Amino acid sequence: MLDRLMAIQKIATTAQTREDMWGQIMRQEKVADIAEVGVWRGAFAAHMLQHCGSIKRYSMIDPWQQLPDWNKPANKHNSVFESIFEEAMACTDFARDKRHVMRCTTKEAAPDIAPESLDMAYIDGDHTLRGITIDMMLMFEKIRPGGLLGGDDFGKSVWQHGPDFDPTFVCPYAIYFAEAMNVPIIALPFSQFLILKDSSLGFELIHFTEGYKNLRLNKMMRLPPRFKEGAQ
Numbered sequence: 001m002l003d004r005l006m007a008i009q010k011i012a013t014t015a016q017t018r019e020d021m022w023g024q025i026m027r028q029e030k031v032a033d034i035a036e037v038g039v040w041r042g043a044f045a046a047h048m049l050q051h052c053g054s055i056k057r058y059s060m061i062d063p064w065q066q067l068p069d070w071n072k073p074a075n076k077h078n079s080v081f082e083s084i085f086e087e088a089m090a091c092t093d094f095a096r097d098k099r100h101v102m103r104c105t106t107k108e109a110a111p112d113i114a115p116e117s118l119d120m121a122y123i124d125g126d127h128t129l130r131g132i133t134i135d136m137m138l139m140f141e142k143i144r145p146g147g148l149l150g151g152d153d154f155g156k157s158v159w160q161h162g163p164d165f166d167p168t169f170v171c172p173y174a175i176y177f178a179e180a181m182n183v184p185i186i187a188l189p190f191s192q193f194l195i196l197k198d199s200s201l202g203f204e205l206i207h208f209t210e211g212y213k214n215l216r217l218n219k220m221m222r223l224p225p226r227f228k229e230g231a232q
């Protein structure tokens with residue numbers, strides 16, 4: 001186990017970008033069956049399919065449509081989502097025999113994914129408290145024992161998109177979730193997190209990047225000065 005963690009730490013401290021880091025982690029972990037929740041234009045999927053030869057099946061879960069209950073800036077009109085969907089299909093077309101397109105929400109996709117069938121899930125969909133709760137709870141059970149649950153937007157302020165949009169609660173929710181499941185969670189650079197589905201290790205917040213030592217909610221929920229009235 002120590003070797004596994006040390007390999008991930010080395011990748012985390014040397015990777016140049018989020019995509020580079022996950023590509024290396026997936027290669028290291030020999031990820032074969034993966035699901036990405038929230039695919040958008042497909043740039044992340046395309047990178048992984050291009051740089052991670054171990055991937056045999058890549059499930060792309062995204063409704064690619066305007067949602068009535070998602071107060072985030074990426075909730076575009078259906079006409080915009082149609083071209084975003086086409087872009088996602090075009091940039092992953094080179095790997096069409098590996099991709100499995102699930103054009104629906106996580107909740108709608110979940111019944112069609114067998115329990116403990118995935119090596120990894122990457123959560124990057126609805127980051128509101130409601131969204132991250134649904135995604136973590138439904139996708140964790142799809143990961144095989146020993147597998148990975150990673151995610152994006154593990155930010156230290158909940159005001160990722162300012163006070164006019166719903167707050168982002170990936171952090172600290174993912175930490176609370178790992179504690180409840182009694183598994184370790186790693187804080188990674190580029191505002192990423194990684195949960196190892198191995199309850200023999202027990203819960204621990206492992207720091208492979210700075211800034212996650214003081215996660216008091218009243219601090220995380222303080223409105224940054226740039227969003228205050230009159231700020232330029």
Ligand SMILES: C[S@@+](CC[C@H](N)C(=O)[O-])C[C@H]1O[C@@H](n2cnc3c(N)ncnc32)[C@H](O)[C@@H]1O
Nearest residue numbers: 038039040043044062063064105106124125126
């Ligand atoms: C930030 S983008 C994803 C970016 C992408 N992972 C990347 O790295 O390029 C968020 C996406 O989540 C999708 N989304 C929103 N709510 C969702 C839900 N309930 N289930 C699945 N996907 C959802 C949106 O349609 C949008 O395309």
